[in-house]
Amino acid sequence: MADFVEVTSALDRWEDWCSAWSARAAVHERLGREALASGHGLTAGELLTTAAVCYHFAKFLFVSDLDQQRAAHRRAVDCHTEALSRLDPPGERVEIPYQGTLLAGVLRRPPGVGRPPVMLMIPGLDSAKEEFTTNQAPFLARGIATLAVDGPGQGEAEYDLPIRGDYEVPVTAACDWLEDRDDLDTGRIGLWGVSLGGYYAPRAAAFEPRVRACLALGGPYTFADSWDQVPSLTREAFRVRSHLETDEQAREHAATLSLEGVAERITCPLFVVFGKQDRLIPYQAAERLAAEASGPTTLLLVPDGGHIANNRPYVYRSQSADWMAEQLAPTGPDAVAARG
Amino acid sequence: MADFVEVTSALDRWEDWCSAWSARAAVHERLGREALASGHGLTAGELLTTAAVCYHFAKFLFVSDLDQQRAAHRRAVDCHTEALSRLDPPGERVEIPYQGTLLAGVLRRPPGVGRPPVMLMIPGLDSAKEEFTTNQAPFLARGIATLAVDGPGQGEAEYDLPIRGDYEVPVTAACDWLEDRDDLDTGRIGLWGVSLGGYYAPRAAAFEPRVRACLALGGPYTFADSWDQVPSLTREAFRVRSHLETDEQAREHAATLSLEGVAERITCPLFVVFGKQDRLIPYQAAERLAAEASGPTTLLLVPDGGHIANNRPYVYRSQSADWMAEQLAPTGPDAVAARG
Numbered sequence: 152m153a154d155f156v157e158v159t160s161a162l163d164r165w166e167d168w169c170s171a172w173s174a175r176a177a178v179h180e181r182l183g184r185e186a187l188a189s190g191h192g193l194t195a196g197e198l199l200t201t202a203a204v205c206y207h208f209a210k211f212l213f214v215s216d217l218d219q220q221r222a223a224h225r226r227a228v229d230c231h232t233e234a235l236s237r238l239d240p241p242g243e244r245v246e247i248p249y250q251g252t253l254l255a256g257v258l259r260r261p262p263g264v265g266r267p268p269v270m271l272m273i274p275g276l277d278s279a280k281e282e283f284t285t286n287q288a289p290f291l292a293r294g295i296a297t298l299a300v301d302g303p304g305q306g307e308a309e310y311d312l313p314i315r316g317d318y319e320v321p322v323t324a325a326c327d328w329l330e331d332r333d334d335l336d337t338g339r340i341g342l343w344g345v346s347l348g349g350y351y352a353p354r355a356a357a358f359e360p361r362v363r364a365c366l367a368l369g370g371p372y373t374f375a376d377s378w379d380q381v382p383s384l385t386r387e388a389f390r391v392r393s394h395l396e397t398d399e400q401a402r403e404h405a406a407t408l409s410l411e412g413v414a415e416r417i418t419c420p421l422f423v424v425f426g427k428q429d430r431l432i433p434y435q436a437a438e439r440l441a442a443e444a445s446g447p448t449t450l451l452l453v454p455d456g457g458h459i460a461n462n463r464p465y466v467y468r469s470q471s472a473d474w475m476a477e478q479l480a481p482t483g484p485d486a487v488a489a490r491g
Numbered sequence: 492m493a494d495f496v497e498v499t500s501a502l503d504r505w506e507d508w509c510s511a512w513s514a515r516a517a518v519h520e521r522l523g524r525e526a527l528a529s530g531h532g533l534t535a536g537e538l539l540t541t542a543a544v545c546y547h548f549a550k551f552l553f554v555s556d557l558d559q560q561r562a563a564h565r566r567a568v569d570c571h572t573e574a575l576s577r578l579d580p581p582g583e584r585v586e587i588p589y590q591g592t593l594l595a596g597v598l599r600r601p602p603g604v605g606r607p608p609v610m611l612m613i614p615g616l617d618s619a620k621e622e623f624t625t626n627q628a629p630f631l632a633r634g635i636a637t638l639a640v641d642g643p644g645q646g647e648a649e650y651d652l653p654i655r656g657d658y659e660v661p662v663t664a665a666c667d668w669l670e671d672r673d674d675l676d677t678g679r680i681g682l683w684g685v686s687l688g689g690y691y692a693p694r695a696a697a698f699e700p701r702v703r704a705c706l707a708l709g710g711p712y713t714f715a716d717s718w719d720q721v722p723s724l725t726r727e728a729f730r731v732r733s734h735l736e737t738d739e740q741a742r743e744h745a746a747t748l749s750l751e752g753v754a755e756r757i758t759c760p761l762f763v764v765f766g767k768q769d770r771l772i773p774y775q776a777a778e779r780l781a782a783e784a785s786g787p788t789t790l791l792l793v794p795d796g797g798h799i800a801n802n803r804p805y806v807y808r809s810q811s812a813d814w815m816a817e818q819l820a821p822t823g824p825d826a827v828a829a830r831g
Contacts, residue, residue, distance in 0.1 A: 153802045153803075178805075179805060182805060182806065182810075186809070186810065186813070189813075191809075191810070191813040193629075193632060193633065193809065193813075194809035194810055194812075194813055197809055198805060198809070201805065239632060289533075292533060292579060293533065462493045463493075465518075465519060465522060465538060465541065466522065469526070469531075469533065469534035469537055469538070470522075470526070470531070470534055472534075473526070473529075473531040473533075473534055
């Protein structure tokens with residue numbers, strides 16, 4: 152993305168990060184609003200989606216100036232929300248009851264499928280539901296609905312709800328909410344998580360029996376193991392998103408994000424993707440998770456892949472969507488009959 | 492695209508260009524064939540499409556070793572052809588009668604549209620139909636079928652047919668061929684051309700009355716004006732693709748690619764996109780074309796855009812597809828009735 156190179160290479164100081172990304176976001180937003188005004192919905196949807204991603208980058212890790220951060224975040228949410236009805240397929244903003252408050256999510260349904268299976272998408276540290284339009288495409292193309300949610304410590308929830316290691320709690324809330332949707336087959340729920348979400352997803356799969364398959368991308372086994380390795384900016388964001396005062400408290404809290412004694416409880420099919428050159432999280436995290444999980448498990452270690460193997464999307468992006476589609480395929484007498 | 496940075500930055504000598512790109516292409520091809528073997532058509536289609544683009548890069552301008560070049564080209568065509576039926580929407584390989592031989596093309600139809608309009612896509616210098624899957628998406632999404640063709644001097648035609656300045660001849664052949672398709676509305680034919688194709692398209696629009704709208708991206712007014720400015724590699728490719736012996740002959744031939752006395756004959760709607768920072772072709776080419784064309788003309792000069800404004804796709808890519816969709820919208824009593 153030309154934007155990324157241009158915006159980041161023009162930056163001299165971290166203090167300008169949020170304003171530089173917000174300025175670039177505003178370019179996309181302006182073009183998006185022009186398209187809206189001239190009645191070009193598809194174009195508007197695409198541009199406002201990009202604007203939202205740039206505003207999200209603007210607020211990402213920018214915990215040193217929370218007013219600026221929050222202003223950028225608000226624009227990210229607004230632009231993404233405005234884009235939703237213009238996407239192909241369209242998205243729908245939803246709110247999931249959770250411990251007396253609501254978690255915001257985005258639901259997209261594949262076209263032409265009556266009651267599709269649904270995959271819950273879990274963001275990472277300081278990551279949010281606005282980032283995932285591109286990630287949704289291969290699943291939607293394979294007949295799987297997607298539900299991206301801002302969980303505790305993430306996106307819209309980060310102000311009121313701190314990061315929690317037992318992420319099965321919000322996942323269970325999402326599964327409860329899904330049960331009431333009669334346009335989704337809630338007997339077929341998948342889970343997808345990226346970066347720190349690559350920890351949250353298997354963690355939740357260990358405890359929530361309604362999860363039928365889990366895709367974990369680039370997550371730690373326990374966040375404490377990576378603590379000294381991740382940039383100080385990341386540690387600081389973790390502290391702020393955990394609503395804690397000191398580094399020491401943050402380090403202790405990081406230790407509660409752990410699959411120790413938990414991974415073995417995972418019995419559903421599990422697909423783990425990890426870049427062996429990841430400099431944030433040691434790849435042994437993926438090996439240990441795969442070794443301890445009790446269900447059918449696939450480990451894809453990408454030899455020349457960095458964090459989340461983002462530099463090698465072609466070795467896993469579509470392939471993992473194929474895997475998920477197979478796990479969530481209809482089963483039982485009806486399905487057998489339908490498949491001849 | 493990570494591939495581009497990695498492959499080109501690892502190159503020390505031009506002589507290794509073709510083999511380096513072919514090696515990267517082979518990675519995508521192997522993954523594509525794995526997906527084919529396991530019955531994952533969508534994934535295979537995507538990977539083989541990327542493989543074809545990489546093989547195309549491998550042969551691009553590589554006129555110094557025609558055996559190597561031709562081997563890479565054959566893989567590009569084969570991979571793309573194998574991908575076609577697996578794309579969404581699928582593509583179809585077609586052959587267009589032209590002066591006793593055939594021009595190869597790729598036709599894709601938008602889903603759910605009975606008789607869509609169709610847009611002919613014209614490649615540039617040493618460019619070919621295998622490159623355009625991404626470019627097709629916004630038009631297909633707006634209900635326009637796309638027909639990408641290797642014309643004289645391009646892709647599959649380059650061995651037997653030299654570059655010709657009067658590109659209206661192959662465009663007329665394509666329009667004739669289209670008349671026989673009853674699954675396309677050949678009363679609504681658009682034209683799209685990129686780089687040198689940004690010259691070919693308006694050139695053909697000036698002479699072929701069946702062209703209802705023309706989109707010209709980053710093309711010269713006359714190729715002679717850019718001759719001393721383009722890299723020697725480009726001039727050499729032009730010489731070889733023109734089937735000429737000497738630089739001097741090539742320069743003279745370049746002068747026959749001209750809109751002089753021609754641009755004024757363009758009466759259909761014309762949309763010209765040009766990057767003002769283009770270092771290959773002076774932006775005055777676009778200004779002159781827009782000034783001389785006789786029909787309704789829009790000129791989009793992108794102030795910070797390079798060649799074809801490739802670094803600013805968001806200012807024109809979807810917007811120009813919206814424009815084309817409006818030009819090719821159904822008209823007449825039926826359409827008025829249908830639109831209420």
